[in-house]
Amino acid sequence: MLPIERIRLFLFDMDGTLYLGEQLYSFTRELLATIHAQGKTYMFMTNNSSKSVGDYIKKLARLGIEAEEGDFITSAQATAHYLLQNHPHEHFYVLGTCSLLNQLAEAGLDVTSEADDRITGIVAGYDTELTYRKLDDVSRMLSTKDLLYIATHPDTVCPTEYGFVPDCGAVCEMLYQATGKRPLVIGKPEPLMPQLAMLRAGVTADETVVVGDRIYTDIECGLRADAHTVLVFSGETTPADYEAAPRKPEVTMQDGGELLAMLRAL
Ligand SMILES: [Mg+2]
Numbered sequence: 001m002l003p004i005e006r007i008r009l010f011l012f013d014m015d016g017t018l019y020l021g022e023q024l025y026s027f028t029r030e031l032l033a034t035i036h037a038q039g040k041t042y043m044f045m046t047n048n049s050s051k052s053v054g055d056y057i058k059k060l061a062r063l064g065i066e067a068e069e070g071d072f073i074t075s076a077q078a079t080a081h082y083l084l085q086n087h088p089h090e091h092f093y094v095l096g097t098c099s100l101l102n103q104l105a106e107a108g109l110d111v112t113s114e115a116d117d118r119i120t121g122i123v124a125g126y127d128t129e130l131t132y133r134k135l136d137d138v139s140r141m142l143s144t145k146d147l148l149y150i151a152t153h154p155d156t157v158c159p160t161e162y163g164f165v166p167d168c169g170a171v172c173e174m175l176y177q178a179t180g181k182r183p184l185v186i187g188k189p190e191p192l193m194p195q196l197a198m199l200r201a202g203v204t205a206d207e208t209v210v211v212g213d214r215i216y217t218d219i220e221c222g223l224r225a226d227a228h229t230v231l232v233f234s235g236e237t238t239p240a241d242y243e244a245a246p247r248k249p250e251v252t253m254q255d256g257g258e259l260l261a262m263l264r265a266l
Helices: 028-037 053-062 075-086 098-106 132-144 168-179 192-201 215-224 239-244 257-264
Strands: 009-012 041-046 072-074 091-095 110-112 121-124 148-151 157-160 163-166 208-212 228-232 251-253
Touching (some): 028 257, 041 053, 072 192, 091 132, 098 110, 121 132, 192 215, 208 215, 251 257
Parallel strands (some): 041 072, 091 110, 208 228, 228 251
Antiparallel strands (some): 157 163
């Protein structure tokens, strides 16, 4: 049972949980409005590090949802937070989009997209601007130096309208084949994003619920953060996947409409 009366922070995965591609689910607007009307907080949590928060605000606006910067927790933000806390003085090469580079720079990190001798760390993200030159640079740096090596998230593929394209995890796998090095991973299923969200909202894990459609990323990161977890069957996970999963969420729902009904019943 989800102790809904205790929950103060709702952390939502987006695609498959609140919308599917460009189609908003029928309950989403009401669900978000009800959370705010009850004085609770929600944030959108995404592993995608190719887009900035501004891009997501535009996407949600297209779907009819008003959002602002503070409503988002992204793997890029969590990566910036982790690096500032643990490795603030490194000089990072960013294997990622201009957007990722800018976000890390704005957070106060010393970052570059040019391979140089002063590099002491590598940050790999979902690089939709990837070139072979970058792969060559990173392979050389990882092979010849002992560098700090971080990946914003582990996803091997990113969904598109026709199927999938290679994501951060697939590129890191390619680099592993070449160099034998694997990165430290920040995004889901690691608990850093929910932990950062709790810190920002000033709530405890017991007052937080992670809601998502992927059992091995959304639910797993909620479990590792000791938060409450709700798996929705409105996206990727089928009931058969659920049965086969080694670690289960606290609660399963057909979709977020059931969460809205729970809130209305309070
Ligand atoms: Mg999803």
